[in-house]
Amino acid sequence: MSHFIFTGMTTYYLWDDHLVGKEPTEADTDFEKYFESLLHPDDHWSWLTDNVDRLLGLFAGEETNAFGFNPLVDRLDGRIVGAVRYVYSDTPAEEEGIKRGDIIAAINGNPITASNFHLLFGAAARTTFTVYDQHFENPRQVGITPQSFFANPVLYTNIHEIDGRVIGYIFYTGFRSGRNNQFIHSLFDAFSEFRQKNVTDLIVDLRYNPGGELSTAAYLASLIVPIENVTNRAVLTTVHYNQMLNDIFGVESRNTRLGLPANSQLPNPQNANLNLNTVHIIATESSASASELLIFCLRSFMTVQHIGEETVGKYTASVTLHAFDDFDERVVPIWQAASLTMAQRNHLRNWAMQPIVAKYTDKHGDTFATEGTLIPTHPVASQGFAPDTWLPIGDLDDCMIAEAISIITGQPRTSAVRNVSGRRFAGSPLLSPQETLLRRGVLLDNMEIVPEALQKMFPFWEEE
Numbered sequence: 001m002s003h004f005i006f007t008g009m010t011t012y013y014l015w016d017d018h019l020v021g022k023e024p025t026e027a028d029t030d031f032e033k034y035f036e037s038l039l040h041p042d043d044h045w046s047w048l049t050d051n052v053d054r055l056l057g058l059f060a061g062e063e064t065n066a067f068g069f070n071p072l073v074d075r076l077d078g079r080i081v082g083a084v085r086y087v088y089s090d091t092p093a094e095e096e097g098i099k100r101g102d103i104i105a106a107i108n109g110n111p112i113t114a115s116n117f118h119l120l121f122g123a124a125a126r127t128t129f130t131v132y133d134q135h136f137e138n139p140r141q142v143g144i145t146p147q148s149f150f151a152n153p154v155l156y157t158n159i160h161e162i163d164g165r166v167i168g169y170i171f172y173t174g175f176r177s178g179r180n181n182q183f184i185h186s187l188f189d190a191f192s193e194f195r196q197k198n199v200t201d202l203i204v205d206l207r208y209n210p211g212g213e214l215s216t217a218a219y220l221a222s223l224i225v226p227i228e229n230v231t232n233r234a235v236l237t238t239v240h241y242n243q244m245l246n247d248i249f250g251v252e253s254r255n256t257r258l259g260l261p262a263n264s265q266l267p268n269p270q271n272a273n274l275n276l277n278t279v280h281i282i283a284t285e286s287s288a289s290a291s292e293l294l295i296f297c298l299r300s301f302m303t304v305q306h307i308g309e310e311t312v313g314k315y316t317a318s319v320t321l322h323a324f325d326d327f328d329e330r331v332v333p334i335w336q337a338a339s340l341t342m343a344q345r346n347h348l349r350n351w352a353m354q355p356i357v358a359k360y361t362d363k364h365g366d367t368f369a370t371e372g373t374l375i376p377t378h379p380v381a382s383q384g385f386a387p388d389t390w391l392p393i394g395d396l397d398d399c400m401i402a403e404a405i406s407i408i409t410g411q412p413r414t415s416a417v418r419n420v421s422g423r424r425f426a427g428s429p430l431l432s433p434q435e436t437l438l439r440r441g442v443l444l445d446n447m448e449i450v451p452e453a454l455q456k457m458f459p460f461w462e463e464e
Contacts, residue, residue, distance in 0.1 A: 211289020
């Protein structure tokens with residue numbers, strides 16, 4: 001196992017020169033401890049897992065034993081509570097009347113603690129929540145039976161005609177393609193409607209979007225940018241690996257381009273492209289990874305009005321590594337399966353790594369690593385930690401949506417969202433497993449499978 005970790009890291013890790021002299025020894029039997037010992041001081045994002053199936057499910061948007069609501073979990077008035085940020089359609093939570101802004105104060109009659117808060121993100125059995133409205137009033141008991149489902153990140157869309165402008169709005173929760181690319185089709189359908197309704201302006205709401213797949217970010221960009229860039233398959237972004245991988249892969253294979261290759265089975269984004277010169281993107285301190293890549297790389301093609309707050313600051317990219325299985329080309333294997341004994345495969349089957357393997361740049365080779373985060377062009381406090389100010393998703397009086405409309409129409413923003421009660425979360429949220437993972441870097445789901453040249457560089461290790 002430790003040989004798998006060392007081989008994978010020395011091959012793909014961005015800071016591969018940091019690994020010199022750190023070969024595993026017989027004493028390295030605590031695999032997680034050994035993995036952590038290899039990480040560069042600047043690396044706060046790489047991780048190791050003993051449940052690769054769960055990891056890939058999270059990346060795909062698979063919610064296992066989940067309720068269907070996405071909570072902000074933090075301290076409010078000295079205790080841990082969960083404020084529902086949004087609810088997915090056709091889920092148990094929606095059926096039981098849970099809505100945005102609801103405050104969950106107890107689980108099965110017990111206070112929420114650092115030990116049981118994970119039950120807000122899913123449980124194995126029917127769970128009863130003590131729920132208040134967003135003003136912390138009118139308590140009720142709500143029992144929800146969890147289910148497993150795929151959460152469509154295209155949560156809400158709408159079209160508004162205001163002052164002669166036709167404004168499309170999309171609330172997007174994660175850059176996920178889904179099972180059989182179902183969520184790519186959802187994006188295409190949403191933009192097809194925008195195009196059919198002659199949308200002149202677009203608001204993309206990424207306020208809670210922690211990121212996801214590079215290929216999905218490129219697809220969304222292809223629906224937005226001036227269409228000639230999609231037709232010409234312009235470079236959206238380039239990833240930069242360690243020196244060995246840069247030399248092996250070359251520049252072209254490290255580029256992610258707009259549009260689709262000729263053999264793609266996905267709907268052609270040219271057929272739903274809005275051909276815009278300006279896009280309005282809502283992003284906050286909860287927007288990370290692929291959300292930031294979209295904002296930053298679109299700036300090379302069009303005017304991006306970033307409305308909201310500074311983003312999380314993730315300009316790195318990761319890939320899933322497995323010892324021998326590519327999981328239908330979703331994962332990069334280190335060795336050929338045939339080179340392993342059945343015992344070795346059983347030993348390694350459940351393990352995977354998600355190391356940082358690259359930094360990304362826009363088509364000009366620029367990055368925001370020096371700045372660290374993306375600074376909004378139109379700063380607006382999101383009120384993200386004051387749930388009693390929250391309005392329904394897509395409400396035109398929402399402070400950031402209203403700002404976007406003001407920019408589009410040239411009319412002053414008239415809505416005023418204020419903190420009604422003065423209650424605010426502490427600002428140190430406890431994150432779900434999925435959000436934690438997605439925030440750690442853009443997922444390189446379109447990375448080439450390891451070339452034969454790399455396999456020849458690493459002789460197979462003896463059975464541990």
